[in-house]
Amino acid sequence: MGLLSSLLWAFWYILPAYFANASPVLVGGGRPIDGGRTWRDGRRLFGDGKTWRGFIGGVSIGTLVGIVQYHITPSFYGDLRTAVLLAFLLSFGALLGDLIGSFFKRRANLPRGAPAIGLDQLGFLITALALAYPVKTLSSGQIIFLLVVSPFIHWGANYFAYKMGWKSVPW
Ligand code: CTP
Ligand code: MG
Ligand code: K
Numbered sequence: 001m002g003l004l005s006s007l008l009w010a011f012w013y014i015l016p017a018y019f020a021n022a023s024p025v026l027v028g029g030g031r032p033i034d035g036g037r038t039w040r041d042g043r044r045l046f047g048d049g050k051t052w053r054g055f056i057g058g059v060s061i062g063t064l065v066g067i068v069q070y071h072i073t074p075s076f077y078g079d080l081r082t083a084v085l086l087a088f089l090l091s092f093g094a095l096l097g098d099l100i101g102s103f104f105k106r107r108a109n110l111p112r113g114a115p116a117i118g119l120d121q122l123g124f125l126i127t128a129l130a131l132a133y134p135v136k137t138l139s140s141g142q143i144i145f146l147l148v149v150s151p152f153i154h155w156g157a158n159y160f161a162y163k164m165g166w167k168s169v170p171w
Helices: 003-022 052-072 080-107 119-132 140-163
Strands: none
Touching (some): 003 052, 003 080
16 A cells, blocks of 8 residues: 555544544533532533533544445445444544543643643544554554644644634634
């Protein structure tokens, strides 16, 4: 496989995680996952930025992306079941990593929406890759590529969402 096609396949592979991570800004809201509960430091477990609707909506949208991807490139996945499982694990992993990130942000006394460079851009990616790894693997070169380009895609997507008026801060 050529270098360019290897990198494009890495991007294609991770797409459900990007969609899952980006969609809560549009579909989220309502009851927070922590139900308002606090940790022993007196601060919120995750905060109001992590909602059930965002989590479930993000996992659903990411999984749907995988179904569409299967119909475009079936041989990349082998069968529909693999494509759906991969997309679900990438999406669930992305939202789980996002949630864990917010847990650590609250422990560091950062309010909802405060930026945490590194954690915000890569946390979701690492958990997504980890959960999806047993179903379909990437080469170490492809993983490094995703770790390098994802922060730029994350910043670009957030800036776009800010310009569209979907969120109040550009990060
Ligand atoms: N969102 C949601 N449910 C989630 C994740 C995100 O409803 N599980 C929505 C919230 O409206 C959130 C927005 O998407 O404000 C942007 O997500 P993110 O940047 O991850 O949350 P922050 O508001 O920055 O909160 P935190 O400081 O905890 O990261
Ligand atoms: Mg944020
Ligand atoms: K985040």
